[in-house]
Amino acid sequence: MTFSSESFFSGFKILSSKAKLRLFILIPVVLMGVGLETLSIGMVIPALGVLMSEDYLYEIPQVVQILDNFGNPNHQQLILLGLFALAGSFALKNLYLFFQIQCQGTFVYGAQREITLNLFRKYLSSPYLFHLNTSSAKLLRNLTTEVMSYCNFFLMPVINLATEILVVMAILLLVLMIEPRGTILLVMMLVLLVYLFVRVTKRTVASWGSSRLAAEEGKMKHLQEGFKGIKEILLSHKRDFFLSRFQEHNKLSGLMNKKEYIFQYVPKLGVEVIAVCSLVAMCVFMIRQGVEHSQVAHMLGLMATAGFRLIPSFSRILNNLQAINYGWASVTALQSEQEQEVVAPKFSSQLDSPTSTTSLEFKNALTFSEVSFAYDNHDAPIFTNLNFSIKAGDCVGIKGESGSGKSSLVNLVLGLTQPTEGEIRIDDHKIDRSNLPSWQRMIGYVPQEVYLLEDTLRRNIAFGLSDSEIDDDRIRTVINMAQLDNLIASTSKGFDLMVGENGARLSGGQKQRIGIARALYHDPRVLVLDEATSGLDAQTERQLLASLSPLKGNKTILIVAHRETALDFCPLVYTIERGQLLASSS
Numbered sequence: 001m002t003f004s005s006e007s008f009f010s011g012f013k014i015l016s017s018k019a020k021l022r023l024f025i026l027i028p029v030v031l032m033g034v035g036l037e038t039l040s041i042g043m044v045i046p047a048l049g050v051l052m053s054e055d056y057l058y059e060i061p062q063v064v065q066i067l068d069n070f071g072n073p074n075h076q077q078l079i080l081l082g083l084f085a086l087a088g089s090f091a092l093k094n095l096y097l098f099f100q101i102q103c104q105g106t107f108v109y110g111a112q113r114e115i116t117l118n119l120f121r122k123y124l125s126s127p128y129l130f131h132l133n134t135s136s137a138k139l140l141r142n143l144t145t146e147v148m149s150y151c152n153f154f155l156m157p158v159i160n161l162a163t164e165i166l167v168v169m170a171i172l173l174l175v176l177m178i179e180p181r182g183t184i185l186l187v188m189m190l191v192l193l194v195y196l197f198v199r200v201t202k203r204t205v206a207s208w209g210s211s212r213l214a215a216e217e218g219k220m221k222h223l224q225e226g227f228k229g230i231k232e233i234l235l236s237h238k239r240d241f242f243l244s245r246f247q248e249h250n251k252l253s254g255l256m257n258k259k260e261y262i263f264q265y266v267p268k269l270g271v272e273v274i275a276v277c278s279l280v281a282m283c284v285f286m287i288r289q290g291v292e293h294s295q296v297a298h299m300l301g302l303m304a305t306a307g308f309r310l311i312p313s314f315s316r317i318l319n320n321l322q323a324i325n326y327g328w329a330s331v332t333a334l335q336s337e338q339e340q341e342v343v344a345p346k347f348s349s350q351l352d353s354p355t356s357t358t359s360l361e362f363k364n365a366l367t368f369s370e371v372s373f374a375y376d377n378h379d380a381p382i383f384t385n386l387n388f389s390i391k392a393g394d395c396v397g398i399k400g401e402s403g404s405g406k407s408s409l410v411n412l413v414l415g416l417t418q419p420t421e422g423e424i425r426i427d428d429h430k431i432d433r434s435n436l437p438s439w440q441r442m443i444g445y446v447p448q449e450v451y452l453l454e455d456t457l458r459r460n461i462a463f464g465l466s467d468s469e470i471d472d473d474r475i476r477t478v479i480n481m482a483q484l485d486n487l488i489a490s491t492s493k494g495f496d497l498m499v500g501e502n503g504a505r506l507s508g509g510q511k512q513r514i515g516i517a518r519a520l521y522h523d524p525r526v527l528v529l530d531e532a533t534s535g536l537d538a539q540t541e542r543q544l545l546a547s548l549s550p551l552k553g554n555k556t557i558l559i560v561a562h563r564e565t566a567l568d569f570c571p572l573v574y575t576i577e578r579g580q581l582l583a584s585s586s
């Protein structure tokens with residue numbers, strides 16, 4: 001993966017239009033810096049001239065006029081003036097550069113913030129199926145290391161590259177006017193050097209970048225696996241196995257970063273040697289040609305002054321080109337993420353405007369008609385031509401063997417996945433992108449595996465509400481309905497009880513009951529429980545279902561369960577068998 005001059009500009013597409021505008025504003029700031037940089041180098045020449053010759057300034061007609069106005073200062077005064085002007089110009093330039101660095105930093109790291117936020121927003125708006133099929137390690141990697149790499153190995157180097165090229169051109173122009181022969185020779189040498197360096201290293205450095213990208217994903221994956229599977233790892237004493245799998249990727253990414261780091265110094269070391277050698281060669285050449293020594297010394301002084309700024313500039317140009325090459329893998333990775341369509345393919349063609357939302361009423365029935373579903377086009381379908389309906393206000397049980405498709409059916413009802421064929425209707429409206437949010441807002445859902453925030457009980461139940469929006473009376477009511485009073489009674493913290501990472505400090509059944517309390521908190525019209533009571537003992541389950549009893553008739557309830565006790569609660573029970581739904585009364 002290497003960049004060409006055409007693809008180079010596509011790297012900016014990742015920026016938002018606001019950030020692009022800010023980049024444009026940065027251009028005059030950089031140009032001003034280049035101007036000051038050139039001026040300060042330019043000041044060395046008259047300062048040196050005045051030091052070396054008494055008549056230096058008096059030989060320039062325009063300056064004579066000015067000096068006349070100042071009462072023709074003597075040589076001593078002129079030297080002081082020249083030196084102060086030199087010091088002043090450098091001080092001014094560096095003061096300005098500090099300002100410029102601030103602007104650059106604000107731009108680049110502002111872009112980093114913005115890209116990360118937009119990408120996270122995009123991932124969070126992506127369909128459930130996208131998340132089922134994408135490794136979260138890759139998403140985490142993109143959001144962390146790759147956005148950082150885009151900024152440090154693309155944005156910053158591009159700005160620096162542009163600055164350095166401009167500085168080099170301006171300084172060369174300056175010395176070209178004074179010492180054309182030597183300058184042309186120097187330019188040719190340096191351009192050839194840049195060309196050869198980029199040519200030789202481009203592929204290698206870019207491949208380091210790609211390897212690092214892949215290794216970074218592996219690292220993230222193994223880190224996650226290590227922490228999520230800690231119980232099994234501790235128990236099976238397989239720590240070294242997991243460490244060694246992590247280490248494979250860790251080593252590779254470290255190695256690539258090391259190579260890039262070492263290689264950063266190659267241009268600096270090389271350019272210096274080559275520049276000094278060519279300067280020496282030029283002096284030897286001039287001396288042999290019989291040029292006067294004082295003239296050679298003057299030329300050497302000028303070239304050394306120019307070189308004092310040019311040599312670091314050239315090595316920085318090479319450095320930045322190399323950095324862009326190294327970071328190119330991140331640029332393409334982020335680009336492909338941005339180009340990805342957020343909308344589920346099924347829906348994309350159905351609606352013209354993605355922002356329009358219409359509200360739904362659920363008065364009669366939820367109807368599946370001729371619904372077929374497969375997770376992937378290559379997979380055998382989980383359901384084929386499914387037809388059934390659930391009346392509003394009914395309480396329906398779903399059973400079936402493990403793997404028969406109960407959770408998959410629930411996902412379709414929730415609108416998290418869409419039928420491959422057929423349609424799902426609420427009353428007479430087909431669920432589509434515009435009315436899906438309205439349908440989903442009616443639902444309280446308890447998944448098979450409840451996910452808990454590393455936060456308080458209160459915030460876990462009122463999921464996604466800020467403290468000021470949370471109604472403690474409602475929390476109390478749903479805690480009571482979900483049979484969580486015992487948990488509250490056992491702690492002095494009350495609703496502020498911290499549940500640990502994903503409920504690590506709670507029992508499986510307690511987590512499930514928090515899930516139920518969460519589903520009930522917003523008083524949903526439709527309640528969907530996917531194995532939500534599987535972790536409870538028979539008595540707690542009975543009590544919980546009893547507390548849900550008053551909801552029957554008011555709410556539409558869908559209960560997925562293995563156990564008969566939970567299904568007894570439902571007057572109507574369906575069984576999933578071979579992709580079909582068979583009615584069977586409990």
Ligand SMILES: Nc1ncnc2c1ncn2[C@@H]1O[C@H](COP(=O)(O)OP(=O)(O)OP(=O)(O)O)[C@@H](O)[C@H]1O
Nearest residue numbers: 132375382400401402403404405406407408409448
């Ligand atoms: N993301 C996925 N991609 C591909 N296949 C999947 C995916 N999720 C589930 N499946 C497959 O779909 C089938 C039905 O899975 P589902 O989770 O709906 O079963 P279930 O009836 O809920 O089982 P359980 O009682 O164990 O929860 C399974 O064979 C499973 O392998």
Ligand SMILES: [Mg+2]
Nearest residue numbers: 406407408448
């Ligand atoms: Mg399931």
